[in-house]
Amino acid sequence: MLKIGLTGGIGSGKTTIAKVFEVLGIPVYYADDAAKRLMNEDELLKQQLIQQFGMETYINGQLNRSHLSSIVFNNKEKLELLNSIVHPATVTDARSWFEKQTTPYVIKEAALLFESGTAEGLDKVIGVWAPETIRLKRVIDRDHVTADEVKRRMNNQIEETVKMKLCDYVIHNNEQELVTPQVMQLHRQLLQLAEEQQQP
Secondary structure, three states: OEEEEEOOOOOOOOHHHHHHHHHHHHEEEEEHHHHHHHHHHOOHHHHHHHHHHOOOHHEOEEEOOOHHHHHHHOHHHHHHHHHHHHHHHHHHHHHHHHHHOOEEEEEEEOOOOOOOHHHHOOOOOEEEEEOHHHHHHHHHHHHHOOOOHHHHHOOOOOOOOHHHOOOOOOEEEOOOOHHHHHHHHHHHHHHHHHHHHHOO
């Protein structure tokens, strides 16, 4: 079974692309969703987060996201600390999820595949690309935040052109090219690749 990464900058539309793969019957592991779930369920992780970010990190046992965001969004060192605590837990969680899957290939959707070093355990990586102007507008509309806030988040990720060069395939989600045909073509390629891998 092939393990395929799916990544892209904030607002690139990688979740939309992931949903198209799901329609084609391909299971998708959403790393950000898993991280949020683990931060609420994993007791060891909770203890580590309270230790580093204070008792206010949890209210009635649930993650206080606004408290955590206020600490890490403007502080690169604190963000790296948060990622260093949460990433190992999501890597372990993803590994056990992979083992349960039976399709020719599966997808791990994550914004920070390269930044976190988790791309190394994958067979191929798909990048989702969109121009910065479109990405900005999408995130402002989706999260009701200012352009400055979005740009700060973008600054925590590898520059987009660099990220796309690291990917094996790139899907253009620029509102000019249809994404479904691009996904279909990739799907066929990956099924063929998985079949070739199975051959003795």
